[in-house]
Amino acid sequence: MTSAPAPPPDVARRLLRGIMRIRMIEGRIRDLYAEQEMRCPTHFSIGQEAAAVGVCAHLRREEQVTSAHRSHAHYLAKGGDLKAMLAELYGKATGCAAGKGGSMHLIDLAAGFLGAVPIVGSTISIGVGAALASVLQGAPILSIVFFGDGATETGVFHESLNFAAVQKLPVVMVCENNLYSVLSPLACRHPAGRELVQLAQGHGVWARQGDGNDADVVYALAGEAIDHARAGRGPAFLELKTYRWLEHCGPLDDRHLGYRPPGEYEAWMARDPLELYTRRLRDRGLVTGADLESTAGEVTAEIDDAVTFARSSPFPPRDQLAAHLYAS
Amino acid sequence: MSAPARQLTFVGALAEALDLCMARDPRVFVLGLGAPDAAAVFGSTQGLADKYGPRRVLDMPVSENGMTGVAIGAALRGMRPVMTHIRLEFAMLAIDPIVNQAAKWHYMFGGQASVPLVIRMVVGRGWGQGPQHSQSLQAWFAHVPGLKVVMPATPHDAKGLLISAIEDDNPVVFIEHRWLYSIHGPVPEGIYRVPLGRPSVLRRGRHVTVVATSYMTLEASRAADELAREGLELEIVDVHTLNPFNDGPVRESVRKTGRLIVADAGWRSVGFAAEVVARVVEQNLGDLAEPPVRITLPDLPTPTTRALSNYYYPLGRDIAAAARRLAGRPPKPEPEIKPEAFLDVPDATFSGPF
Numbered sequence: 001m002t003s004a005p006a007p008p009p010d011v012a013r014r015l016l017r018g019i020m021r022i023r024m025i026e027g028r029i030r031d032l033y034a035e036q037e038m039r040c041p042t043h044f045s046i047g048q049e050a051a052a053v054g055v056c057a058h059l060r061r062e063e064q065v066t067s068a069h070r071s072h073a074h075y076l077a078k079g080g081d082l083k084a085m086l087a088e089l090y091g092k093a094t095g096c097a098a099g100k101g102g103s104m105h106l107i108d109l110a111a112g113f114l115g116a117v118p119i120v121g122s123t124i125s126i127g128v129g130a131a132l133a134s135v136l137q138g139a140p141i142l143s144i145v146f147f148g149d150g151a152t153e154t155g156v157f158h159e160s161l162n163f164a165a166v167q168k169l170p171v172v173m174v175c176e177n178n179l180y181s182v183l184s185p186l187a188c189r190h191p192a193g194r195e196l197v198q199l200a201q202g203h204g205v206w207a208r209q210g211d212g213n214d215a216d217v218v219y220a221l222a223g224e225a226i227d228h229a230r231a232g233r234g235p236a237f238l239e240l241k242t243y244r245w246l247e248h249c250g251p252l253d254d255r256h257l258g259y260r261p262p263g264e265y266e267a268w269m270a271r272d273p274l275e276l277y278t279r280r281l282r283d284r285g286l287v288t289g290a291d292l293e294s295t296a297g298e299v300t301a302e303i304d305d306a307v308t309f310a311r312s313s314p315f316p317p318r319d320q321l322a323a324h325l326y327a328s
Numbered sequence: 329m330s331a332p333a334r335q336l337t338f339v340g341a342l343a344e345a346l347d348l349c350m351a352r353d354p355r356v357f358v359l360g361l362g363a364p365d366a367a368a369v370f371g372s373t374q375g376l377a378d379k380y381g382p383r384r385v386l387d388m389p390v391s392e393n394g395m396t397g398v399a400i401g402a403a404l405r406g407m408r409p410v411m412t413h414i415r416l417e418f419a420m421l422a423i424d425p426i427v428n429q430a431a432k433w434h435y436m437f438g439g440q441a442s443v444p445l446v447i448r449m450v451v452g453r454g455w456g457q458g459p460q461h462s463q464s465l466q467a468w469f470a471h472v473p474g475l476k477v478v479m480p481a482t483p484h485d486a487k488g489l490l491i492s493a494i495e496d497d498n499p500v501v502f503i504e505h506r507w508l509y510s511i512h513g514p515v516p517e518g519i520y521r522v523p524l525g526r527p528s529v530l531r532r533g534r535h536v537t538v539v540a541t542s543y544m545t546l547e548a549s550r551a552a553d554e555l556a557r558e559g560l561e562l563e564i565v566d567v568h569t570l571n572p573f574n575d576g577p578v579r580e581s582v583r584k585t586g587r588l589i590v591a592d593a594g595w596r597s598v599g600f601a602a603e604v605v606a607r608v609v610e611q612n613l614g615d616l617a618e619p620p621v622r623i624t625l626p627d628l629p630t631p632t633t634r635a636l637s638n639y640y641y642p643l644g645r646d647i648a649a650a651a652r653r654l655a656g657r658p659p660k661p662e663p664e665i666k667p668e669a670f671l672d673v674p675d676a677t678f679s680g681p682f
Contacts, residue, residue, distance in 0.1 A: 064405070098438025107437045114404060115437060119428050125394045126429065129401020136357060136383060136407060143401075156424075159394025166389065324435045325473060326572075327442030327497035 004210075004220035009286050011057060015215040016281050018053035019274050020292075021299045022073050025082065028303050029072075029089065030251040037311075038089040040102030041118075045073035047213075047245035050273035051176045052077040054218025055144060055238075058226050064114045064130045066123035067146040069249075070176075071106050071116035074146045080108035082302065086310035094313040098320065114143075120181075121147065121154030124173065128160045128235075131169040142170045142230055150181030152196050153189055161203045164235040171235040172225045173200070176212055178244040183259045200237035212240025213273040216280070243268035333514030338480075341487035341515045342372040342504070346410065348519050349494045350380050353408065356494055359386040359399060360412030360448075369412050370450070370509055396422035396447070400430050400499075403445045408494055415461045416449035416503065430499035431474035442497045446490070451505045451542070451593070453641070454672035458632035464594045464625070466541065467603070469501045470571040476500040476524055477571040481545040483513035485568055488522030496524060505543040505593065507674040524569045527577045533561030536651040537581040537588050539604050541567050544591035544623070550644030551651060560655055562647075570600055575607045579615075582608055586617035587654040591647055596624040621650045635667035643671075 006012065026046045032038060045052065052073035056065070059078065067074040075085060081096060088095030089103050097105050104118040114130055117123055127145035134141035151157050152175060164171045177196055179186055190196070200207035206228050211217045218240060225236035245268075247254035255265060281287045336344065349356045357380075363369060364377030364385040377385040388395045392413070399409040413419045419426065426447065434442045452461040470477040476498050480486040486504070493500040522528075530545060531552055540548040545566045552562040563581050567573065582588050588608055590601040601622040608620060623642045631637050645662050652659060665671065673679070 066401075095438070097436060097440070100438050101436050105436050107440060109440060114401075115433070115441070117429065117436075119424055122397060122424055122429055125397020125425065126401035126404065128394075129398035129403070130405045131401075132398055133402040133405035133407045136402070137405075155391075156394045156397060159389065159391035160397065163389055163391060163394060163398060324439035326476075327434045327439070327444075 004214065004216040006216060006284065007219050011219065012281055012286055015053055015057055015219060016277050016287065017295055018057065018077055019049045019215060019277060020295060022049040022053065022076050023274050024296070024299050025076060025303055026072060028307065032307065033251040039091060040089060040104065041249050042089065042103040042251070043070040043249050044246045044251060045070055047268070047273070048176055048178060048242045049073050050215040050218050050277065051174065051212040051240040051242055052146070054215045055174050055222040057219060058222055059112070059144065061112050063142040063144065064112050064127065065144045065146065066114050066127040066130070067116035068120055068123055068148065068151065069104050069118035070148065071146070072103070075106045075108065075113050075116065078113045079111040080106060080113045081111065083306040083309045084108065086306045087313050090310045090313070091315065092310060092313035093316040093320070094309070099316045100324070121151045121156040123147070124151060125156050125160040128164045128169060128171055131164070131171045132167065135167070135169060140170045140232065142172065142226065145171060145173045147173070147175055148181070149175060149177040149179065149186060149196060150189070151175070152199055158203070161200060161205060161235065161237070165203055165205050168232065168234040170229045170232065172222070172229050173235065173237045175237065175239045176242050177239050178242050180244060180248070182248045183257065185259070195239065197237065197239040205235050205237050206233070207237035207239070209239035209241065212242035213271050213276060215273060215277045334517060335512050336483050336515035337509065338483045338486050338511050339371045339509040341483040342490055343374045343376070344515070345487040345490035346373060346376060347379070349491060350376065350384060352519070355406060355408045356410065357384040357386060357407060358410045358412065359388050359395065361388055361390060362414065363387060363412055369414055370506070373412065392418050392421035393425060396425035397429065399445050400425055400433070400443050403443045404433070404441055408444050410446045410448065410494060412448040414450055416451050416463055416465060417460050419447060419449050426475070426499070426501070427472050431472045434498065435474055443499045444497045445499045446493045446502050447499070448502045448504060451503060453505070453507050454637070454674065456632045456634070456672065457630065459629040462630040464503070466503055466570050467594050467598065467600045470573070470600060474499070475571060476569065477503065478524060478569050479503045479542040480568055481508065481540070481542055481566045483511065483515045485522050485528070487515055488520050489524065489568060491519060492521045492524050495521070500524070503542065507543050508546070510674065510678070511546070522568070525572060526574045527565050527567045527569070529563065529577060529581070530566045531562065531564040533563040535561045535585055535587065535655050537563050537565060537578070537585045538591055538647060538651070539565045539567060539578050539588065540591040541570065541600060542593055544593050547642065547644040548591055548647055551647035554644070554648050555651055558657070560651060560657060562651060567604070573603065575604070578604060579608060579612050582612050583615045586615055588616065588620040589623060589647060589650050589654065590620065591623040591642070594624060595627050596622060597627050599624055618654045621654065623647055623650060634670070634672040638665050638667060638669055638671045641671070
């Protein structure tokens with residue numbers, strides 16, 4: 001796949017830390033999920049962390065991110081509050097959506113994470129609308145819209161991309177192509193020989209594809225896409241090829257279901273974004289084993305804290321059932 | 329004595345509301361297919377494009393789903409979009425953003441964000457509008473918690489309710505009946521508000537309560553005029569806000585009259601009229617002297633030919649007949665409706681295509 005220039009050392013270290021942190025958080029959620037206390041459908045980002053981290057490394061706080069059902073990595077990479085996210089998974093009043101959303105409805109307005117919802121495609125148009133608002137207000141602000149390969153099959157994807165192109169809106173659409181929509185492979189959803197990136201090119205939009213498991217590739221492509229959109233040249237589209245390690249929804253391995261062709265899983269495991277990037281930075285002399293241990297220690301402490309916070313937080317009181325029906 | 333109130337058409341009142349809101353609040357913008365064009369959504373966006381420019385009166389691709397999401401995103405980021413659909417049916421393509429997103433956003437994110445969005449939908453009737461240019465789906469929208477659903481019936485309320493809807497912090501489905509567009513009525517100058525919520529009593533009367541929505545208030549008024557000559561008084565309660573539905577004025581009226589007719593321009597089964605009847609029966613059964621009556625569309629798609637649509641839409645005389653029956657008055661024979669009769673226009677001055 002594409003090779004990319006090495007980013008500056010401080011950026012590279014930041015990317016590695018970001019990938020490692022999300023992997024560790026998702027790992028902890030997997031462990032805790034088994035306790036049956038996080039009672040909401042949860043779609044893990046494990047294996048796809050480099051895409052979120054490589055894109056969000058470019059973003060300013062005020063720039064707006066939307067996402068879909070598999071949003072943990074995007075939320076965390078954009079700076080979403082970890083404590084509020086875990087509390088949300090536990091259904092607590094201190095959750096980022098006050099317990100009313102769960103894993104599929106993350107939000108952190110202070111971090112520029114506008115919202116995530118599980119209806120595939122729905123937040124694409126909403127992200128475009130956020131960009132439109134900024135243009136109407138005379139101060140364009142970039143919108144980044146994360147979605148998966150399945151979303152490219154929705155009408156709203158095409159409608160949104162077309163409108164963003166008509167209005168030259170500052171939007172970057174990031175498609176993480178992990179080959180599956182639930183268990184349905186690309187082959188039953190897209191004609192053979194047509195790449196997802198061509199769909200965006202067909203709309204006359206600046207579009208590139210690359211290895212979503214290589215943080216350097218993602219960082220470089222995202223940099224180009226974001227420069228393009230920030231400069232007012234219209235929307236940009238990235239197809240980042242990656243792979244979902246776990247079941248569609250839930251913390252388990254699902255290889256026993258037999259829908260993955262033989263050897264596919266192993267081939268992608270051999271291209272683990274975390275391992276790949278760790279090895280590369282060690283080879284470049286940018287991190288040592290001690291650095292990695294120290295980072296792991298910091299992140300573990302952060303997660304411990306957040307888990308304690310989430311577990312010890314109260315549930316929303318009963319009077320919150322009818323709260324927030326309407327804004328006043 | 330004050331000067332006689334200024335008269336304006338329903339559509340003129342809508343256009344004036346939009347103009348006033350856009351003039352005073354830069355966050356307000358209009359988007360819709362043809363919003364800035366010469367037809368100006370039957371005149372309801374007349375003059376706005378010239379005055380405010382193409383950015384604030386935004387034409388759009390034929391992408392109702394995507395563009396509704398765009399409007400939601402813009403609303404989340406501080407704008408107050410007013411979206412227009414020249415027929416309600418086109419909003420059917422946007423049920424996901426309306427029902428799953430706009431209606432839920434405030435609640436599902438714990439009250440942190442809201443969607444101040446108005447979606448105008450025009451209900452067509454007559455001149456062969458047929459099955460896909462005539463549906464009055466207020467009951468669908470009113471069924472969804474988190475949406476507000478408004479159906480103005482008078483020029484005064486069209487303006488005052490639209491201003492309230494635009495100023496509201498929630499998604500408002502604003503349903504306009506095409507046959508109301510050319511009616512005249514008193515409309516004050518400047519900004520005023522009709523609060524979303526409590527129904528208005530359009531006419532006082534002692535004998536029978538008619539709860540009506542949108543265009544059916546006009547049919548109710550026709551019935552009331554006719555019955556007044558017979559000494560039978562109708563009290564007309566106009567439910568201009570179907571969600572949230574404040575049933576207080578309906579129940580107060582039934583307490584007085586003991587007789588209830590609900591006239592709604594939607595379908596009968598699982599419709600808004602059923603909701604009104606249920607509320608009254610649950611809470612005021614003892615006040616009812618007679619079983620309530622629903623006057624609605626039959627549960628059928630709208631036929632295009634007037635030879636059939638003449639028998640599809642309920643008329644004022646149907647309301648009058650029900651009122652006579654509830655009040656124990658003898659029925660009045662009515663001339664039979666002929667299939668070729670021109671009941672497919674709101675009045676004689678009207679000509680097609682719309």
